[in-house]
Amino acid sequence: MNHDNYDDNYIRGILNGVKSIAMVGASPVNVRPSYFAFKYLAQRGYDMIPVNPGHVGKNLLDKPFVASLADIGRPVDMIDIFRNSTHIMPVVEEALRLDPLPKVIWMQLGARDDAAAAKAEAAGIKVVMNRCPKIEYGRLSSEISWMGVNSRTLSSKRAPMPTQGMRLSLNRTSLGGGETAASDRAAKNKADPT
Template sequence: MNHDAYEPAYISGILKGTKTIALLGASPNPERPSNRVMAFLVSKGYQVFPVNPGQTGKQILGQTVYAKLADVPQPVDLVDVFRAAEYLDSVVDEAIALDAKPKVIWGQLSVRDDKAAAKAEAAGINVVMDRCPAIEYPRLGL
């Protein structure tokens, strides 16, 4: 897939079809983008599982924080990645190793690795990169 531009229907379909999200790199700091995006997603009715090994067992926005993707207690539809682009490949590997793979891996703004995306897509996982759901949601009128 060409990740330079996405059809609105592709992004809209993902956001409408998603119920559960693992947010990698979640921060308890309300000034951090990951915290604000998590709050936005929760406000739109998504069930969000924060993932951050430095915050394991604590709470972010009332949700228990998990150390890694495999620790999230139920399958997730989407993995939202707030990590540097160089970590996207290892996130894809972790997602592929899950018993129930997510439907989507979403790299936040500036998070792009085309080789990692190709690996995810080869495993049947859709990919969005260098986008933010908190921007796309209102832009698409959802």
């Protein structure tokens, strides 16, 4: 699996396929990126579970915090890790002890641990690194285009008006995934300065 850039269909398949998402490192502070990514994914109809041992006993948008993945107590489709790269491995190891295993482990924008990714993939789990599911959902649905962002997709179909809890179509025509983006080359060069 090439983690320097992802085919849009890979990301699309994940975001179309998963229903429940446990967010490790979710913050109740409403100016933190994890808070608003959590809120956005909940608004788009995902079953969100906040995981943060520092906030057990509190709720995040009416969902109770749990201390660890093991405490979720039910199967979860995707683990979204809102921790920096040095804290990824223990979370992945914890995820690998779940039964059933999650289908996807997603590491947030800025987070990348290739060894942890390899471990998860060896167990048959799909991995995404250094991406934000909110941004990717907004990009593939073109909702993010309101911000002048290049969605790298086209569509001649009329878009629906998004409402609370509504899943948007992610099935627009992709412009060849990320392969041509200079930004992906830069990310690769940053990860591998040689």
